[in-house]
Amino acid sequence: ALPILKGDDIAKLNTSNPLQALQGQTPGMSIISTSGQPGSGLKVNIRGMGTVSGSDPLYIIDGVRGDIASLNPADIESVEILKDASAAIYGIGAANGVILITTKKGKEGAPSISYDGSYSFVRNYPYLDALNSQQYMELANVFNKENYLYNKKQYPYGPDAYDGKWSPLFSETDRLNALDTNWKDYVLKSGYITKHNLTISGGTSKIRYYLGGSYLDQEGTVLNSGMTKYTFRGNI
Numbered sequence: 001a002l003p004i005l006k007g008d009d010i011a012k013l014n015t016s017n018p019l020q021a022l023q024g025q026t027p028g029m030s031i032i033s034t035s036g037q038p039g040s041g042l043k044v045n046i047r048g049m050g051t052v053s054g055s056d057p058l059y060i061i062d063g064v065r066g067d068i069a070s071l072n073p074a075d076i077e078s079v080e081i082l083k084d085a086s087a088a089i090y091g092i093g094a095a096n097g098v099i100l101i102t103t104k105k106g107k108e109g110a111p112s113i114s115y116d117g118s119y120s121f122v123r124n125y126p127y128l129d130a131l132n133s134q135q136y137m138e139l140a141n142v143f144n145k146e147n148y149l150y151n152k153k154q155y156p157y158g159p160d161a162y163d164g165k166w167s168p169l170f171s172e173t174d175r176l177n178a179l180d181t182n183w184k185d186y187v188l189k190s191g192y193i194t195k196h197n198l199t200i201s202g203g204t205s206k207i208r209y210y211l212g213g214s215y216l217d218q219e220g221t222v223l224n225s226g227m228t229k230y231t232f233r234g235n236i
Contacts, residue, residue: 046097106208133178137170
């Protein structure tokens with residue numbers, strides 16, 4: 001088995017999926033996002049496993065097979081990754097390893113109410129500046145002329161002198177009337193992640209309870225991308 005991860009460490013990271021909080025935290029396990037879309041899936045691979053191609057590990061939540069993506073990270077008590085012989089007891093479904101998730105339970109005592117919230121800004125990595133229309137036309141003309149000389153085997157690409165018959169791909173009028181559209185400003189933008197968790201727990205010597213709810217709103221950094229997620233979990 002790989003090292004056990006504590007739920008408090010997972011909850012500290014502002015993520016919409018518990019698996020995102022495990023990225024880079026566990027030696028021997030790689031987690032790769034399938035896309036940059038908010039709420040997109042994650043591909044999990046446990047080193048030394050993966051005998052069933054294209055399959056993810058088996059997720060066991062409080063002893064029952066489940067979907068880890070449906071959990072609120074704040075409701076997780078611990079995560080343990082099993083591989084090799086330690087995962088064999090779960091049968092053929094554990095060919096790619098097993099991830100055991102234990103959720104938080106109520107404890108004997110007076111009712112305890114806990115709230116935490118966060119707000120994070122998300123920005124795109126600075127991209128290289130693209131050419132404007134005039135710069136592009138000038139460069140296209142240079143390339144077009146060089147290509148003409150090369151194909152005609154004229155100097156400096158051949159023994160013949162330049163025949164003076166090349167015509168610019170873009171005229172001076174084209175360049176002066178060129179319009180610019182900054183597509184980055186149309187498509188890319190700043191995003192954010194806001195998250196709120198509320199839990200109520202407690203109990204007596206005969207009954208214990210835990211109720212947890214969360215709200216997450218993620219605005220992506222690409223136009224028309226984002227997600228809103230509500231979760232509720234309880235046990236008695």
